[in-house]
Amino acid sequence: xxxxxxxxxxxxxxxxxxxxxxxxxxxxxxxxxxxxxxxxxxxxxxxxxxxxxxxxxxxxxxxxxxxxxxxxxxxxxxxxxxxxxxxxxxxxxxxxxxxxxxxxxxxxxxxxxxxxxxxxxxxxxxxxxxxxxxxxxxxxxxxxxxxxxxxxxxxxxxxxxxxxxxxxxxxxxxxxxxxxxxxxxxxxxxxxxxxxxxxxxxxxxxxxxxxxxxxxxxxxxxxxxxxxxxxxxxxxxxxxxxxxxxxxxxxxxxxxxxxxxxxxxxxxxxxxxxxxxxxxxxxxxxxxxxxxxxxxxxxxxxxxxxxxxxxxxxxxxxxxxxxxxxxxxxxxxxxx
Amino acid sequence: xxxxxxxxxxxxxxxxxxxxxxxxxxxxxxxxxxxxxxxxxxxxxxxxxxxxxxxxxxxxxxxxxxxxxxxxxxxxxxxxxxxxxxxxxxxxxxxxxxxxxxxxxxxxxxxxxxxxxxxxxxxxxxxxxxxxxxxxxxxxxxxxxxxxxxxxxxxxxxxxxxxxxxxxxxxxxxxxxxxxxxxxxxxxxxxxxxxxxxxxxxxxxxxxxxxxxxxxxxxxxxxxxxxxxxxxxxxxxxxxxxxxxxxxxxxxxxxxxxxxxxxxxxxxxxxxxxxxxxxxxxxxxxxxxxxxxxxxxxxxxxxxxxxxxxxxxxxxxxxxxxxxxxxxxxxxxxxxxxxxxxxxxxxxxxxxxxxxxxxxxxxxxxxxxxxxxxxxxxxxxxxxxxxxxxxxxxxxxxxxxxxxxxxxxxxxxxxxxxxxxxxxxxxxxxxxxxxxxxxxxxxxxxxxxxxxxxxxxxxxxxxxxxxxxxxxxxxxxxxxxxxxxxxxxxxxxxxxxxxxxxxxxxxxxxxxxxxxxxxxxxxxxxxxxxxxxxxxxxxxxxxxxxxxxxxxxxxxxxxxxxxxxxxxxxxxxxxxxxxxxxxxxxxxxxxxxxxxxxxxxxxxxxx
Numbered sequence: 001x002x003x004x005x006x007x008x009x010x011x012x013x014x015x016x017x018x019x020x021x022x023x024x025x026x027x028x029x030x031x032x033x034x035x036x037x038x039x040x041x042x043x044x045x046x047x048x049x050x051x052x053x054x055x056x057x058x059x060x061x062x063x064x065x066x067x068x069x070x071x072x073x074x075x076x077x078x079x080x081x082x083x084x085x086x087x088x089x090x091x092x093x094x095x096x097x098x099x100x101x102x103x104x105x106x107x108x109x110x111x112x113x114x115x116x117x118x119x120x121x122x123x124x125x126x127x128x129x130x131x132x133x134x135x136x137x138x139x140x141x142x143x144x145x146x147x148x149x150x151x152x153x154x155x156x157x158x159x160x161x162x163x164x165x166x167x168x169x170x171x172x173x174x175x176x177x178x179x180x181x182x183x184x185x186x187x188x189x190x191x192x193x194x195x196x197x198x199x200x201x202x203x204x205x206x207x208x209x210x211x212x213x214x215x216x217x218x219x220x221x222x223x224x225x226x227x228x229x230x231x232x233x234x235x236x237x238x239x240x241x242x243x244x245x246x247x248x249x250x251x252x253x254x255x256x257x258x259x260x261x262x263x264x265x266x267x268x269x270x271x272x273x274x275x276x277x278x279x280x281x282x283x284x285x286x287x288x289x290x291x292x293x294x295x296x297x298x299x300x301x302x303x304x305x306x307x308x309x310x311x312x313x314x315x316x317x318x319x320x321x322x323x324x325x326x327x328x329x330x331x332x333x334x335x336x
Numbered sequence: 337x338x339x340x341x342x343x344x345x346x347x348x349x350x351x352x353x354x355x356x357x358x359x360x361x362x363x364x365x366x367x368x369x370x371x372x373x374x375x376x377x378x379x380x381x382x383x384x385x386x387x388x389x390x391x392x393x394x395x396x397x398x399x400x401x402x403x404x405x406x407x408x409x410x411x412x413x414x415x416x417x418x419x420x421x422x423x424x425x426x427x428x429x430x431x432x433x434x435x436x437x438x439x440x441x442x443x444x445x446x447x448x449x450x451x452x453x454x455x456x457x458x459x460x461x462x463x464x465x466x467x468x469x470x471x472x473x474x475x476x477x478x479x480x481x482x483x484x485x486x487x488x489x490x491x492x493x494x495x496x497x498x499x500x501x502x503x504x505x506x507x508x509x510x511x512x513x514x515x516x517x518x519x520x521x522x523x524x525x526x527x528x529x530x531x532x533x534x535x536x537x538x539x540x541x542x543x544x545x546x547x548x549x550x551x552x553x554x555x556x557x558x559x560x561x562x563x564x565x566x567x568x569x570x571x572x573x574x575x576x577x578x579x580x581x582x583x584x585x586x587x588x589x590x591x592x593x594x595x596x597x598x599x600x601x602x603x604x605x606x607x608x609x610x611x612x613x614x615x616x617x618x619x620x621x622x623x624x625x626x627x628x629x630x631x632x633x634x635x636x637x638x639x640x641x642x643x644x645x646x647x648x649x650x651x652x653x654x655x656x657x658x659x660x661x662x663x664x665x666x667x668x669x670x671x672x673x674x675x676x677x678x679x680x681x682x683x684x685x686x687x688x689x690x691x692x693x694x695x696x697x698x699x700x701x702x703x704x705x706x707x708x709x710x711x712x713x714x715x716x717x718x719x720x721x722x723x724x725x726x727x728x729x730x731x732x733x734x735x736x737x738x739x740x741x742x743x744x745x746x747x748x749x750x751x752x753x754x755x756x757x758x759x760x761x762x763x764x765x766x767x768x769x770x771x772x773x774x775x776x777x778x779x780x781x782x783x784x785x786x787x788x789x790x791x792x793x794x795x796x797x798x799x800x801x802x803x804x805x806x807x808x809x810x811x812x813x814x815x816x817x818x819x820x821x822x823x824x825x826x827x828x829x830x831x832x833x834x835x836x837x838x839x840x841x842x843x844x845x846x847x848x849x850x851x852x853x854x855x856x857x858x859x860x861x862x863x864x865x866x867x868x869x870x871x872x873x874x875x876x877x878x879x880x881x882x883x884x885x886x887x888x889x890x891x892x893x894x895x896x897x898x899x900x901x902x903x904x905x906x907x908x909x910x911x912x913x914x915x916x917x918x919x920x921x922x923x924x925x926x927x928x929x930x931x932x933x934x935x936x937x938x939x940x941x942x943x
Contacts, residue, residue, distance in 0.1 A: 069786035072796025080624035084631025319611030
């Protein structure tokens with residue numbers, strides 16, 4: 001345990017940040033540096049115990065800007081690389097920075113399996129619904145019909161919602177924030193780090209160059225967000241709107257927007273093992289619903305890395321072999 | 337009458353479900369334990385259970401038993417066990433002229449003839465085997481009789497018939513039953529212990545009492561170097577060599593892999609070794625296999641990934657990442673027939689150029705090839721040592737033949753192996769950590785393990801500044817880094833033993849090979865020398881970089897013939913590296929190892 005007090009500046013590397021002016025990633029980086037300082041100070045995790053791993057894409061430049069151990073991987077493979085880091089060295093506080101193309105297209109397989117295994121690490125998924133670094137092609141989260149360079153007549157494929165995918169893969173932690181909500185993002189990143197297991201934090205970020213205002217209708221400015229998003233907090237009623245006049249209720253197996261004074265308004269239970277409501281919340285789309293922010297799901301489950309370590313210790317303590325020489329002489333051997 | 341012979345080749349064949357792999361393994365273990373030299377060759381289809389009774393479903397296991405250390409499993413067999421007509425059909429081409437064929441007469445029925453694709457009811461005639469010594473035994477019936485009173489159902493009873501065939505062969509080659517009986521009592525459960533023991537004895541006694549064979553054979557014991565021996569196959573030896581390198585380096589072993597034939601057994605062997613602290617991740621795909629390993633290497637473990645050709649293709653991009661980040665990593669490629677899915681259970685050496693060059697950019701890598709089942713241990717160890725001390729990925733090539741083949745192995749002591757000292761840094765020496773500063777001799781960078789105070793640094797797949805390791809797009813830096821990465825690999829040659837030559841230092845023909853063909857090449861070269869020809873063997877294990885001393889060897893022979901199980905990949909590599917010599921080629925791409933006979937024919941044409 002270290003008793004140092006860290007500030008965000010302690011987590012700034014000497015590298016110049018090269019994202020476009022106005023890019024939503026700047027805000028997330030700032031939230032992250034604050035979150036790391038908070039975790040380091042409050043939880044006694046010294047800076048050298050952090051490792052940030054990324055794939056390829058604008059957001060995957062992230063590790064270069066954070067003054068910790070960092071690994072900039074190859075396209076789509078961040079979750080797999082980070083799994084290796086964590087299993088090899090479980091003492092590390094492991095982070096993955098990835099984007100919608102990196103995590104959900106080329107890296108979709110690694111994403112679902114890291115989530116399924118519940119590797120104890122935190123993933124920040126920058127969702128700008130576009131390929132930025134390759135200059136504007138549609139991604140697996142691009143809204144249907146969107147005209148991009150590779151869909152000049154509009155996309156004809158239904159997008160993923162990262163939350164549905166994470167929860168569908170058996171995820172134990174899923175939260176969502178918006179780039180501009182720096183405090184909320186920081187809070188969620190700290191919660192993700194403290195969660196034992198794979199924590200996915202989706203941040204809705206704006207790409208000013210290739211997909212400007214893609215989240216603007218529900219997340220554009222403060223007033224819009226108050227009207228069109230709902231910040232979920234465990235144990236609190238699900239109400240939203242500037243006047244707090246609307247709420248969410250279950251109507252059979254689907255959600256419905258109701259008056260906030262309705263007795264049917266749900267109380268958020270992020271810890272419910274049953275993922276049904278979490279799945280519905282993660283899937284809510286504007287304009288029919290507010291977009292859900294906050295921690296949508298957080299449940300306890302054994303983590304992969306701890307189980308591997310436990311198994312090694314268990315087998316080791318009962319082992320008859322102690323080294324390679326004893327292995328070579330085990331079983332059927334004979335003397336000449 | 338007992339006849340003394342210096343070696344014998346026995347081939348067990350039957351349906352995929354007949355237990356022929358186990359029968360062959362037990363025969364070779366019993367032979368090894370009674371002091372013989374052994375080399376084995378499992379030959380089986382890629383289907384788990386192809387239609388019963390068909391030629392496609394025939395599984396074989398060949399054992400070469402001899403009075404010295406055996407270098408090959410033998411070209412053709414002296415005795416063939418064929419549990420059904422399909423097995424006889426599939427193996428006719430592996431019979432010596434005077435071989436003994438033991439068949440299960442109960443399986444020689446019209447129905448089985450049809451399944452095996454015989455046109456009439458005379459498979460022996462149809463295969464031209466009328467003059468062979470064919471011993472028809474009612475193995476199924478006698479197995480059932482032997483089990484009388486045990487109350488086994490027909491299916492369980494039928495499963496014991498391989499033991500009857502094994503009993504016959506143990507008698508034929510004068511090998512005691514005790515090893516096999518002890519195996520049965522350890523590995524089988526309940527009534528099956530008694531059942532298998534009874535049937536084994538029944539087969540042995542049947543052969544002894546009925547004068548089935550004109551002769552029995554006695555293969556004198558081999559004179560082997562004193563020591564503790566065990567039987568080992570190449571995959572197991574590879575796994576254990578990796579564990580040995582981990583132990584010597586003090587770094588925990590991490591294996592990220594995905595199951596693929598014929599490499600899977602390495603992952604399985606490593607997964608068993610939680611008792612020695614080995615961590616294995618069975619990843620979601622080949623790419624995740626190597627990527628978890630790269631993550632583990634970054635985090636300070638001795639990381640390995642294991643695969644075969646198609647998996648190696650999938651790992652290419654990540655191998656480049658390991659080259660760029662200059663992390664220690666061992667990639668094991670157990671080669672099989674290609675391209676694409678190819679021949680999963682058959683052997684080939686056709687991944688060589690992929691291993692050397694199959695990556696984008698200038699991405700040099702150390703390439704090493706093992707050449708026998710047991711020396712997989714040695715080369716896996718050295719792959720680990722080079723990877724960790726030189727901070728580079730190392731690709732270890734084995735192949736299906738040596739991976740599945742087994743031989744007796746004099747167990748080494750780890751004390752005889754050198755230490756492994758990775759260049760780990762534990763504290764900050766300058767004002768900042770220069771993660772790409774290099775050792776002036778080896779050109780290896782240092783390894784700062786996450787968790788170490790003050791050495792926080794960031795690396796990745798983008799080109800690195802040659803000192804700090806941060807991203808650099810500077811043209812001169814890229815050129816310099818490209819040169820440094822190549823030079824680092826080239827300098828591994830300083831570390832390697834000089835190239836070995838087997839036989840006279842000069843002569844008419846130099847046979848050149850690499851990897852898993854060594855046993856066949858050596859045997860063929862010895863045969864040529866016995867015929868009075870001036871032939872020597874130069875067999876390579878270190879592929880990139882090539883060891884020192886090759887030019888001197890090559891220059892002393894009139895002709896050079898490069899033999900390999902591909903279309904000439906190593907020959908092409910030599911033409912590029914040592915263009916002053918002329919290379920003849922001897923190639924085979926049938927998914928099978930060379931035979932000594934065909935090699936000798938080839939060599940005869942050059943001397």
